[in-house]
Ligand SMILES: COc1cc(O)cc(C/C=C(\C)CC/C=C(\C)CC/C=C(\C)CC/C=C(\C)CC/C=C(\C)CC/C=C(\C)CC/C=C(\C)CC/C=C(\C)CC/C=C(\C)CCC=C(C)C)c1O
């Protein structure tokens with residue numbers, strides 16, 4: 584894997600780039616924060632350094648990936664219906680907003696990591712197709728002397744209908760990808776779309792391949808977020824963009840109470856009733872609570888846009 588490229592906007596990875604963050608060295612320095620004897624502090628920190636969280640549970644780092652895999656393997660078939668039920672369709676608006684913020688140009692090569700059942704990819708294809716068609720219509724109006732055959736040919740070429748844009752959906756979970764592919768077939772998405780099984784922490788792509796990297800509601804589930812950010816940086820072309828849609832913190836105390844009530848009292852019940860899976864939906868709400876503070880810190884140098892009263896946020900960065 585290539586060494587991280589240096590860039591001011593990616594400097595938040597100054598801590599993230601360093602694998603030492605998870606090892607003893609850097610934590611050794613941090614041990615000066617507590618009053619315990621140095622050796623004991625180093626030992627307990629070494630131990631903590633190999634542990635992580637899975638929702639509210641503390642688990643060895645090497646176990647988190649497997650547990651996350653089981654969650655999405657279990658919910659895959661009911662994933663889309665659950666999202667509509669739990670959010671009353673609001674997740675669709677959040678995903679549309681990600682596309683608005685992205686505003687892909689003709690020919691954009693998008694990598695959607697943790698892309699699951701394809702919601703971001705399908706929105707991308709709709710967006711580039713409708714923009715390309717509008718452009719073609721304008722061109723056709725300008726070249727009114729084209730024959731009907733020439734006009735029909737322009738509309739028939741499917742690859743061309745995207746203006747050279749392309750999206751790769753990459754996800755670690757076979758079952759999520761399977762549901763995504765079935766949806767793509769049923770909804771008629773074929774051209775400009777590829778499905779790749781892969782880990783955000785070790786992407787199966789060459790350096791400098793993509794114009795845009797997206798990750799929607801995915802980063803929270805990744806064990807080594809710093810490693811995933813490093814990989815995003817590696818596969819993005821210079822000048823490429825990183826966009827992350829994820830749950831955030833709710834600061835308003837009243838909304839926060841309602842939010843907690845809904846999250847902990849309603850979501851797992853919906854999970855049990857609709858998907859027959861209380862635990863996976865308990866993990867969802869717990870992982871939201873465990874996530875935001877750390878991530879905000881990790882991307883403190885990147886641009887930050889908050890949406891919907893802080894329930895979700897779009898984090899963006901530029902690769903240079
Ligand atoms: C296993 O892992 C996962 C599984 C998945 O299926 C999905 C994900 C990743 C997530 C997504 C792709 C996004 C879609 C999923 C969600 C939004 C679910 C997560 C839910 C929360 C974080 C809770 C808060 C959700 C929202 C604010 C979204 C909007 C939802 C509503 C407005 C529904 C409210 C429902 C009612 C008013 C009717 C029924 C409610 C009751 C009987 C309970 C009592 C009602 C309340 C306590 C009021 C609820 C108030 C709020 C939620 C606060 C709203 C405040 C504002 C909108 C400002 C994955 O990782």
Ligand SMILES: C[S@@+](CC[C@H](N)C(=O)[O-])C[C@H]1O[C@@H](n2cnc3c(N)ncnc32)[C@H](O)[C@@H]1O
Pocket residue numbers: 651655696697698699700701702703753754755756759781782783784798799800801804805806
């Ligand atoms: C909540 S879903 C989000 C799916 C989709 N992006 C959306 O917005 O609906 C989270 C996805 O992250 C995937 N995932 C979890 N860990 C991953 C990893 N290390 N690498 C790639 N994908 C991962 C899961 O398999 C799952 O499909």
